[in-house]
Amino acid sequence: METLSKQKTVYKFGNGTAEGNGSMKELLGGKGANLEEMSLLGIPVPPGFTITTEMCTVYQNQGREMTLARIRDEVLDGIRHIEHIMGTCFGSPANPCLVSVRSGARVSMPGMMDTVLNIGLNDEAVLGLAAKSGKERFAWDSYRRLLQMYGDVVMNIKQFTENGHDPFEKELAAIKQAKGYASDQDLTVADLQELTATYKELIKKYTGEPFPTDPHEQLWNAIIAVFESWYTERAVVYRQLHDIPDTWGTAVNVQAMVFGNMGKHSASGVAFTRDAATGEDIFNGEYLIDAQGEDVVAGIRTPLQITLEGSRKWAQAAGISEAERQENYPSLEEYMPEVYAHLDEVQQKLEDHFADMQDLEFTIEEGRLWLLQTRTGKRTGKAMVKIGMDMYREGRIDRNTLLQRMEPEKLNELLHPVFDRQALSQATLLTKGLPASPGAASGQIVFFAEDAQAWQAAGKPVIMVRIETAADDLKGMAVANGILTARGGMTSHAAVVARGMGKCCVAGAGAIKIDYEQRTMEVNGQVLHEGDWLSLNGSTGEVFAGQIATVEAELDDDFNELMELADKVASLSVRTNADTPETARLARQFGARGIGLCRTEHMFFEGDRIKLMRQMIMADDEPGRRAALDKLLPIQRSDFEQIFEAMAGYPVTIRLLDPPLHEFVPHEEEAQQELAEEMGLSLEQIKNKVEELREVNPMLGHRGCRLGTTYPEITEMQTRAIIEAALNLQKRGIEVHPEIMVPLTGTVKEMVLQKELINSVAEAVFAERQDKLRYLVGTMIEIPRAALIANKIAEHADFFSFGTNDLTQMTFGYSRDDAGRFLPVYLEKGILTDNPFEVLDQEGVGQLIELATVRGRNFNKQLKLGICGEHGGEPRSIEFFNRQGFDYVSCSPYRVPVARLAAARAALTVNN
């Protein structure tokens, strides 16, 4: 306690100086650190200070009083620093110093946490502000905003109202309706005075407490409210979704208020140093005249473009004439050329300084530019690759920095489908909105997040349609194929969140009228209902009626070059899980270097094959089974030939039959009757056999090498098919590397017996063909016991392939099919931080993998190590496998690029 209390808790900045800098994100949050850095760079930022993230934890653990005691002196010193620079006085009625109180975590959590502006106003100070600024309406509007924000954020007024409704908004709407106003801008000074009086009454009425007139009390309460907002449910959910630890906490930034709403020479805006959707090197952004920053983000008024070029493009897309554009929608470049020039200089400086695309917030107060924030700009996958590759080629970042900046999951967006051109040409364009997040999507219309979840759970693809979105809609957006909003710009909540999710989004399609009650949307007279099909092109902003077929995206040169750079760095090789030649070819296009898991059972379901399979199962003795297997042999051989050919030159790991036999027999009477007739058996006999095969826990039953051990003839047939296929290809001059994989090994002797069998069949085929080739025999490690005795198994195996799906099931004792009943609760209660079937559980399952890896390699230096479970394509898991010295990961074809990039990043992590 003593040592802690001597730590610095507040860092000041402003006027070209700062106590911290941009590298201090952990302590000061992203926003705070960048404000310090900007100030050091001589960029105009409103003076202020940052309270450290450590105080957020102190608040959580020790409460309000202890926290305030720790920060009080330094905060008051920070206030004096602001007063000094701004020439104002906090708490003075005549010359009031107003401040904003904002959150700022280590990473951006848009819209998740709270902000209070205009702290420092009260009934006297509002008069002083009016007198000093000469703008009475501005002063009263600022006071109105303070009351509204403070009442909401600090005093939690909605907690006290019925159904959580907002009494301020209701009152505001009432007065506007009574007076026939179209917008807030129409409110007069008298209206605002009446409103502030009403707001104060509402606060007293609902919360039982009066609005505090003491600016210091306002300040302390607002600081605590920001800390508190780190722990709100929606923030917790967001962090879970984005894997942000609760312990990071948020910093609090207190800054002098600057006003974009002081009249025609004031404005607020947001800007990106490059195009966040395409990655093109074009400065762009939006601004609103006479508005505060939140007005731009909220998407209530249609924002204007910052650059002339951007403005013209926007007008063209919106069908607005150049004359009308100049008149009503001027760019900042035209409207305030000097300020624009300053802003352009600042954005250049910031991008050069950070060597990355920046997302800026600025305010122009009476013609003077203030930067409120700079941060690394969120971007689409396409933009991520393009910006990264451009900067790499320009020599602004090196290869490792490039790779470390790439988010593997975002590559998914580049791999997403686009509309089929043919299908698109026949589609009906309904309207156009903003191309907020690229990709193409079709789905059925839903208007509410709960419906989105329910419909998606029922297997229906959905498009979520909202006037605008809020944090509550997150869960619906997460499951929707695409998102369409009627309001809001490129930086609206919907747009930012959708890009973060890599999900198609069209925002601000103003022509759409949505009726939540009727569950309809109307576009130019056409009414669409909940459940109707809708298609969105998030790259163009187009909205189509009906369902449109999609085709795969094409990978451009930037992407390919990036992948090649990744491969140079990675030590893990990336293979794919593929059961068909088509899948194998697709994965190869995505850069897979072999097959890590070829499941042979899928081959037994098509057409006549299933009949032969059933014939084998129904046979009561070995000769009967062999007769059926003999007929399956040429079919399997041909399958393997095609797969080997598709993967020529690369290893192909083929897993011997794995699932329990009951998966192959019919379970409904009609199909059983059919089978009975086909096989010349009675329905009774079929039913008995099916019943005999029934298992209480099939997952832990008669499957994997337990089948190959009890029915060695299955292993024999499959081995023969593999070896014969490989020899056939080798004869044709095609390079083949078969790897035969024994599933579900749990004892040494299973491995020994299966290996002996495989080798003896291979030798027999070699003798028959007078030819031979090299092949490997290895095993899945997917049973906890196999991991525990890996040293003994390794003596008899050329490779281990970790089946992390089953290993996770057995190590946790979770059935993947049944865990849905408790996993959501477990994630919600924080019992699990991730779904262990998505992200490898390093704490438990990882121990077994590490143990098996170390023991296996100790006894067999040549042992190849790979992974073929779902985790093979998951970046955090890949980092773990890389650390264990694995040779390869194997994942589904579409995950291959993600895995290649993750493998490179993992290699860099180890080397650093």
Added chain:
Amino acid sequence: METLSKQKTVYKFGNGTAEGNGSMKELLGGKGANLEEMSLLGIPVPPGFTITTEMCTVYQNQGREMTLARIRDEVLDGIRHIEHIMGTCFGSPANPCLVSVRSGARVSMPGMMDTVLNIGLNDEAVLGLAAKSGKERFAWDSYRRLLQMYGDVVMNIKQFTENGHDPFEKELAAIKQAKGYASDQDLTVADLQELTATYKELIKKYTGEPFPTDPHEQLWNAIIAVFESWYTERAVVYRQLHDIPDTWGTAVNVQAMVFGNMGKHSASGVAFTRDAATGEDIFNGEYLIDAQGEDVVAGIRTPLQITLEGSRKWAQAAGISEAERQENYPSLEEYMPEVYAHLDEVQQKLEDHFADMQDLEFTIEEGRLWLLQTRTGKRTGKAMVKIGMDMYREGRIDRNTLLQRMEPEKLNELLHPVFDRQALSQATLLTKGLPASPGAASGQIVFFAEDAQAWQAAGKPVIMVRIETAADDLKGMAVANGILTARGGMTSHAAVVARGMGKCCVAGAGAIKIDYEQRTMEVNGQVLHEGDWLSLNGSTGEVFAGQIATVEAELDDDFNELMELADKVASLSVRTNADTPETARLARQFGARGIGLCRTEHMFFEGDRIKLMRQMIMADDEPGRRAALDKLLPIQRSDFEQIFEAMAGYPVTIRLLDPPLHEFVPHEEEAQQELAEEMGLSLEQIKNKVEELREVNPMLGHRGCRLGTTYPEITEMQTRAIIEAALNLQKRGIEVHPEIMVPLTGTVKEMVLQKELINSVAEAVFAERQDKLRYLVGTMIEIPRAALIANKIAEHADFFSFGTNDLTQMTFGYSRDDAGRFLPVYLEKGILTDNPFEVLDQEGVGQLIELATVRGRNFNKQLKLGICGEHGGEPRSIEFFNRQGFDYVSCSPYRVPVARLAAARAALTVNN
């Protein structure tokens, strides 16, 4: 090789001298070592020598020629030793030296391996033997026997015949039938001469090789045949059954032949120094005049008693008059008083020397006594205890020797009823299943639990016959005399429950086909109906048709004294698994010191309880569940009160609800309809709920603390019931030690949340009652992941109780209910040496236990460690738990004495 070949391979004995001694069992086998020892003791044994067990391994690894090269010189020296003592000459036609060649492993494997007698005879020597002995018939009969044994054992004649029939026996039977002879004794010299000629022809005909006339060739071949017999299939199976390593090998004993069949002054016999059935200190045994040893064992002629007392008792039982007895069935004591006196002296000397009950084989040749073998006598469980305790009290063995000699499993015989011997001899064996729960039972067949209850209520003893059992069947099993299932292994539901109830059970009798509709069971073509009598031997797995009288076991003072001695030595405490006060009381009688596992779910099946349980399950919200739980609370509390009272003074570990909820709902439409009416719901609603609860792999599903975590109200109710019950008893002055156990923990946070909940409920109850008590909160370790993170869990647990059933299921990936499909094959192929559900798998599962134990104790020095899986009553597993420093094992009541003894033996093993 060089060093090995200098090792001594042959040890001679005879005439009061010996090269080896009784301690050399590993090298010389049990028989050989004891022959050496007897010779040293001056007891008359036919002179001979033993070829070491090492040569058996040499034979296996290096083959016949290398083995013979190694032993040749020493064997020939041994033959000279025999010739010297007996004054005969091996290979001489005039004065032939005949020898026996017998196996002799470290432990006795009765009837498993081969013997060849009369080696040294051929067409010339038989004449010499006849001349020398003056007994022509004896000589030819000896030759006939040699041919028959040699042809069978050495030349494997049966391998060459159709269906493996014995051509010698066929020929012997033919000649007896042709001549109208009743017994072999009637064969004349001419008959025997004819037979020997025929036998030689048969050998040539079937094997293609002539019978070797060279005695040396006979000898070498016989020695190799004995080594070979160690590796026969039946011997391998026997060793697997008795856990004898293949590597031990057998020794070969070559001895001078002595003949009990040289006429009226010759005889052969076997004797026990004490009664092998009752343990009484009575010398007893049987002999046959003019017979070889195998005639006695084979039971072809009715043997006579050795002692007069034994003879009189025998005659009385058989209804034979004293006059007739004296005439036709004289005792050896009467028939050859001097020889008897010598034998009595020898048996005394041997028992004194070995300080244990001996099993002797002897031959009297022309009035001279020869001891062929002495070994520790096999005995019943009752005799084991009595003999051990008698010798201990007599000071002939110390406490540790006593305990080490006791075989824990044999105590079972003392604890359960057995069939009356007389009645059993007339019973018809139907089939055999697994000996799932020991004891003997007779009753009338019923197929349904309701019938079992009704019939039992009507005074009819029943045997419940099911394909397999489920929770629904509990009430039927509770009233049945015994349980028979067609499916399921040693740890199936039926087996586990039956053992818990101490009820006889035969499980997995696969030959039985049950037709529930017809209410019949079919075994090998025989159909039995409901109501037919059936008898089960749960100790052997035998199923008999009809009713067989049983006798109850009684626990005598010897038993109790033995148990007390065991407890003094043991470091492990033995608790019991008990769910009812009756079981708890029973277990306490057997010496249980607490309950290690009280399953609360069984309490929910009786009467109205199941209705309340179903009401809770059907409730769609927490208030609904709480309403039902409130009604269950007083019932549970009362259960706990009774159990605490039955175990007063000892700890009682209560496991919170564990099974998935679908085990409590009805799965058949009729019962569902009934439930619907009871609950005022539609059948549809019930069906939907049942379907909703259905799981693909219930073993890995929503159960254990996953229930307690998703429905905390269940944990709350159970905790309240436990604490209230304990306080109620404490108020009455009864000592209670409740231990609350969280099942199926897999993550630290599950444990933390459940513990917080338990503590908060306990605190609430303490406050309400203004009273408190000490209780422990711990967890099962039954999920592999729990073992891996045991260090972290241990921080929050007072105790770990290893649930080795589930831990085995998950570590192996075996479902106990389904593993029956491959486990038999796995045991047969030697993939597993034991069923891991019976004997703890130390190689795999044991690693997890050791790891959890070490990690747990490292982080929590006070951590109590116990085991409550099936392995808690298995001696080899108990040795493992003792080695790991466990505090207690817990097992079903009837296993408690077994576990107490095993715990003592385990402690001795560690100390030695």
